[in-house]
Amino acid sequence: MKLSTNTLWALGLVSLLCGGLSGGCGQYHNGPPSDHYDGRRFFNPGKPHDKNFASFLKWKFTAERGPWPEYRELPAYDRPPARVGGGELRLSFIGHVSVLLQTEGLNILFDPVFSERASPFSWLGPKRVHPPGVAFADLPPIDLVLISHNHYDHLDLATIADLWQRDRPRIIVPLGNEALINRHDPQIAVEAYDWGGEVAVSETVNVHLEPMHHWSARGLFDRNEALWAAFALTTPHGNIYLVGDSGYGDGDNFRAAREKFGSFRLALLPIGAYEPRWFMAYAHMDPAESLQAAIDLGRPWVLPTHYQLFRLTDEGYDEPLARLQQLLAADPANRHVVPLQAGESWQVPGSAP
Numbered sequence: 539m540k541l542s543t544n545t546l547w548a549l550g551l552v553s554l555l556c557g558g559l560s561g562g563c564g565q566y567h568n569g570p571p572s573d574h575y576d577g578r579r580f581f582n583p584g585k586p587h588d589k590n591f592a593s594f595l596k597w598k599f600t601a602e603r604g605p606w607p608e609y610r611e612l613p614a615y616d617r618p619p620a621r622v623g624g625g626e627l628r629l630s631f632i633g634h635v636s637v638l639l640q641t642e643g644l645n646i647l648f649d650p651v652f653s654e655r656a657s658p659f660s661w662l663g664p665k666r667v668h669p670p671g672v673a674f675a676d677l678p679p680i681d682l683v684l685i686s687h688n689h690y691d692h693l694d695l696a697t698i699a700d701l702w703q704r705d706r707p708r709i710i711v712p713l714g715n716e717a718l719i720n721r722h723d724p725q726i727a728v729e730a731y732d733w734g735g736e737v738a739v740s741e742t743v744n745v746h747l748e749p750m751h752h753w754s755a756r757g758l759f760d761r762n763e764a765l766w767a768a769f770a771l772t773t774p775h776g777n778i779y780l781v782g783d784s785g786y787g788d789g790d791n792f793r794a795a796r797e798k799f800g801s802f803r804l805a806l807l808p809i810g811a812y813e814p815r816w817f818m819a820y821a822h823m824d825p826a827e828s829l830q831a832a833i834d835l836g837r838p839w840v841l842p843t844h845y846q847l848f849r850l851t852d853e854g855y856d857e858p859l860a861r862l863q864q865l866l867a868a869d870p871a872n873r874h875v876v877p878l879q880a881g882e883s884w885q886v887p888g889s890a891p
Contacts, residue, residue: 604854625775686782776803
């Protein structure tokens with residue numbers, strides 16, 4: 539019997555999930571219950587997740603996948619400076635959600651993934667279609683690593699271990715993710731915080747962990763045992779808001795962030811991995827929802843992320859950016875959104891437009 543492409547893909551992803559069971563050996567976090575933790579698992583308050591493994595299988599066996607290219611080199615690769623001082627803010631788009639932010643004398647990596655696959659395996663799972671936009675050897679000394687949640691396309695244990703061996707950066711994660719990293723390498727120092735947590739990372743920059751509408755898992759049996767979070771960086775020259783993955787929900791998290799922090803100079807907002815909407819809307823925004831989130835945040839400068847690296851969902855390679863460009867062209871008020879190709883850099887202006 540010859541199996542269809544969708545069937546083979548579904549079976550491969552089931553194998554991927556089953557192979558990631560080691561991620562769920564033992565509970566990640568033990569702590570008192572809260573409004574988003576029941577003593578075993580984390581959750582989005584008032585927003586129950588109505589999709590299950592059967593829904594996942596339905597998607598995989600009925601998927602209509604858009605085209606993606608074969609592996610190819612990028613037109614250019616960024617080579618960041620050693621440091622950026624004062625209120626200057628420089629971004630290097632490494633790809634997907636991996637971004638190097640340089641400001642206030644700090645070199646900050648957000649959700650760095652340098653591995654070939656977003657997977658527990660070297661031979662199976664979503665494979666990158668281009669190299670990192672900054673070669674690992676060209677990274678400046680990294681002071682701070684921020685990890686939004688534990689999905690393989692955001693938390694790359696091999697990259698974290700390499701960064702630790704090279705630079706000994708501070709690594710800040712939501713609750714439970716420190717256990718996952720330390721199972722991989724007990725020597726890595728990791729700081730874990732709950733939503734509402736605040737930590738000073740320099741004399742001028744504080745990091746805040748804020749609610750994000752998402753979920754977590756590394757395998758079949760560790761669903762939501764580790765927390766997910768957005769990050770707000772407060773600086774003397776404007777605040778920065780970093781989102782790894784998020785469904786839009788009703789937008790309350792974005793509006794709450796604006797109310798709490800007043801304004802943002804820059805936001806990183808995902809625009810991809812959104813099809814089919816019936817399955818993905820809970821966890822991933824589409825381009826229109828990302829633009830609405832930017833409005834909720836007060837229209838800061840926006841770097842769109844989460845596209846054109848790993849084939850995770852049904853939309854084609856070019857679709858998220860093409861849909862975003864259509865929306866930007868239709869409304870001149872969207873001039874604050876600046877898409878980049880991996881390998882490009884951006885000197886972010888001092889204030890939002």
